[in-house]
Amino acid sequence: MLRRMIHGLGALVVVPAILVGVAGTASEAATTLTVASDGTATYRTVQAAVNAVPANNASRVTITIKAGTYRESVIIPSNKPYITLEGLGSSAAATVIVNNKPASTAGTTGSATVYVQAKEFYGKNLTFSNDYDEAANGSSQALALALYGDRARLGNVRVIADQDTLLIYNSARAYVWSSYIEGTVDFIYGNGSAVFYACQIYEKRSTGGYLTAANTPATQTYGFLIYKSTITGATSNVTYLGRPWGAAGQVTVRESSLSATIKIAQPWTDMSGNAWQNARFYEYKNTGAGATINSNRAQLTDAQAASYTPQKYLAGTDGWNPAG
Structure with a gap:
């Protein structure tokens, strides 16, 4: 592992609703935006939906993502808190956000398929993946998810990569439950x-x-x-x-x-x-x-x-x- 350039599927356990941590934050589902790569929703990419969230939003914005594979990089900037990314498939494996950038060319956070800078992020029922293949292409960090925003929650997600799959940085706090992490x-x-x-x-x-x-x-x-x-x-x-x-x-x-x-x-x-x-x-x-x-x-x-x-x-x- 390159130490450390910080630049700026089996069944999952069902957790009772009391444990999902939805209380005490901005109003859930105050706004819902929809994503589908086949054009049946308002946006075709996750990043396009994130871009549509107003800066400095004060209430929860849920971005629902139709089952499918979304090969893109997503950045949630620090001035867009309270964003939920929710997969609509029958399981977390059905909705996949994936890219294959290595840190050797993109930098640490640049390699992250999803880079969350904002607080109060919530990911549910989807997969974050970086499918850069170290064995075939050489050793490098290649992040699936970077969490830099405080009070992040991940429920029933899959986070999959080779080296440095999940980064929790900037003294952020994160609660991850009923999820699968591989690396x-x-x-x-x-x-x-x-x-x-x-x-x-x-x-x-x-x-x-x-x-x-x-x-x-x-x-x-x-x-x-x-x-x-x-x-x-x-x-x-x-x-x-x-x-x-x-x-x-x-x-x-x-x-x-x-x-x-x-x-x-x-x-x-x-x-x-x-x-x-x-x-x-x-x-x-x-x-x-x-x-x-x-x-x-x-x-x-x-x-x-x-x-x-x-x-x-x-x-x-x-x-x-x-x-x-």
């Missing part, structure tokens, strides 16, 4: 705070890789929480839970099912001169063939675990609680 190297990364609840996380490379690369500032208590999720991979004993992009990187994996893909003896490793032992990497009550307790796998006590909940990770200074 090869550092495919959940950044300096934001994020919760992944009831998600499926898949290491697609047979030689393994690193699920997370947290760059959590030392002054920030929370980085990434993988909670009641399932981690699987293509082969056994080859996948790290993560490595510290920043020396104080913070990741907690708790009450999750870890398959045999996890490197059971030592699931954390060094990165860019940062020792994993000095990072804030924790586990709690994980299960499965890839779960165990040893000196390389710091475990939270029950008392400590009370401070590593979805609510704690996302509260910030404004009390945001999309998890219910």
Whole structure:
């Protein structure tokens, strides 16, 4: 992985409605715009619909996207908050926004198929994909989704790429539930705070890789929480839970099912001169063939675990609680 040029499908778990985090934001569905690549809606591309949203909108704008494949790059600028992208297909796999730009030519955020700069973004029932093929074209970051806006929500989505699939940056907070995330190297990364609840996380490379690369500032208590999720991979004993992009990187994996893909003896490793032992990497009550307790796998006590909940990770200074 190029470290780090930051420039500016199995069944999914059904989560009760109380957990989708729709309360306390701008009015839902105050405006609806429609997209269909076949011309049966108002707009043919997702970006065209985003462009039609008024700057500095103060209420929710839902952009519904007809099932199909939309090969484009989408940027949601910082002055267009409260945008929802909603796939209308029968599953998240039915509506796909995809491109294949690598960071080697487009830059980090330039490679992102969808780059969200605005706060209060909500993605639901669709796929974000970057199908740049590292094996065929050479190693490069190639993001499917970059979240730079605070208080982002992703429900029943698929986020798929090779290297650096999902970037959560700019100290943004994100709540991701009932979703599927796939990659090869550092495919959940950044300096934001994020919760992944009831998600499926898949290491697609047979030689393994690193699920997370947290760059959590030392002054920030929370980085990434993988909670009641399932981690699987293509082969056994080859996948790290993560490595510290920043020396104080913070990741907690708790009450999750870890398959045999996890490197059971030592699931954390060094990165860019940062020792994993000095990072804030924790586990709690994980299960499965890839779960165990040893000196390389710091475990939270029950008392400590009370401070590593979805609510704690996302509260910030404004009390945001999309998890219910």
